[in-house]
Amino acid sequence: MGEREMTIVLGVIGADCHAVGNKILDRFFGDQGFKVVNLGVMVSQDEYIDAAIETGAEAIVVQSLYGHGEIDCQGFRERCTERGLAGIVMHVGGRLVVGKADPEEVRKKFLAMGFDRVVFPDDDLREEVEALRADILRRRAD
């Protein structure tokens, strides 16, 4: 296709050690043609940012499975901007809050925090791949 490879940084944020979903997404995104820099579990905001700067990644994909995603992700977009990654594509997905919150409310909350897309456990991952690609291409065009 002649298109430049898309590098993404992947990891499970905060004090969350759910490793299985992380391995699945690593494999899945890799199979879909992304270059995946997988940081594994228990990743801090700065670790995602460090890795993104060093590897020249175009997107950060944040996983959170243990319900504390909201608190872990607060200020993440601002931190990226502060550290020179203004406008980097950021997706977040998983079980982001505790209990049965309305997904639309959760989506709004994370979009307001600066994420470009919010993904839930029942969503189709193929759609996520398309959306991620589209967001990166849009960012390149900016």
Place this chain on the structure above:
Amino acid sequence: MKKYLGIDIGSTWTKGAVFVPDAEKGLLLEKLYRTPTTVDDLKRGFDTCRDRLDPKRECELYYSSSAKGGLRIAALGVVPELTLRMAREAACSAGGKITSVTAYKLCADDVAAMLKKSPDIVLLTGGTDGGNEECVRHNLELLAKLPPELPVIYAGNRGLRDLVREKLAGRELKVVENVLPELSRPNAAPAREAIRELFLERIVSGRGLDKIVAETGCEPVPTPLAMLEFLKSFYEFTGRRTGFAVVDMGGATTDFYSACQDKFEPNVMVRGIPEPPVKRTVEGDVGMRVSARAAFDEIRDEVERRRGEEFVSRMEKYIDHVGSECDYLPQTPEERDFDLTLAAGCCTVALRRHAGRRRQVFTTNGPVAVQTGRNLRHVNVVVGSGGFLSRMTPEELKDMWWESPADPECEMLVPQHFVWHPDAEGLMVLASDVARGVPEKACRFLSDKLDLILESANHENQ
């Protein structure tokens, strides 16, 4: 019978030793000699030492030099914890001395500060392969204006090699593999080799070393590199069973080497770039004389807690004195006490900077320890080397590490049960010279020296 001669040209002493092969112990020390280093022409001191130890030129010769304290290296990288950390590691493991570290994009002030420290080499890294290009592209513009005699080693993003060659054309440039091609794949060896080659070209060509090379047909290696390589072979020789460390403390710097392997522990999450089995760090601001002031500033509060305000104010004067008069030796018991306190402080600082950390994190699966850096808890033997430590008794050495203040949030991964072993005759470095020719024999020699110590370490642990 073939004999082996190891000579080390240090900044103060030129030391040499003759070893003879031994079926059981690998090597036996036959003769030992030292003479002051002749700084204006290193060959004179070298010849004196060689004439004394091997007048008939029968021995196989291996020698090292820490001339000028090794190559002075300015390290550049992108992220401090990633490529810049690897640049530091490559520089330290090559036996170099880091004069400055700069992350991200350089500005004119950074370049001026870097040049002020008069580096011998600029080590330029940044970006994994296929990764960040922006910083190196930016930095190249500034580096192109550097004095042409300052060589540059490029060990960054592979995709920029052609651009680097183009922008830095006309100066000495070595382009080698990336120090961090991928985040999980550290690769310090090619940059280390490039530094070693420059050491030979740069350091050897001055002050008589070239004459030694011409006469002996044998090239020197930087002293810390010889040591690191020897410790690597020794660690493999022991089957990676015994963790050990060497503290080499001098007037200006304190080198810390460790050989250890992390054992798998449940509920411990290791973060960051994987640690090599053998590692050297150099603390340029921690030493007994030239760096006494900087070292004391760092330990002052701790000394005050241990010894009181009055002791500190008296020690303060002593530090000023020895900082300006570098060959001063303590004359009174109190001055000896000051020196011992300073030495303990230097060792402690070097250890704390070398060691990794663990902090407790509570997760939904219970508490988990997040570890960064090097785990020295399984280090059983610590060798005290360099002028000051090697003359101490094992008893005195025991006070050379201060317990770290207990911090429930963050645990320092320092050795738990270990014995100190003074490198009494300064044999570590001479054995490491000879190890370049007969590694297995040299390992057996060291093993024989340390075995006794290991036995007593095991005994103490029981």
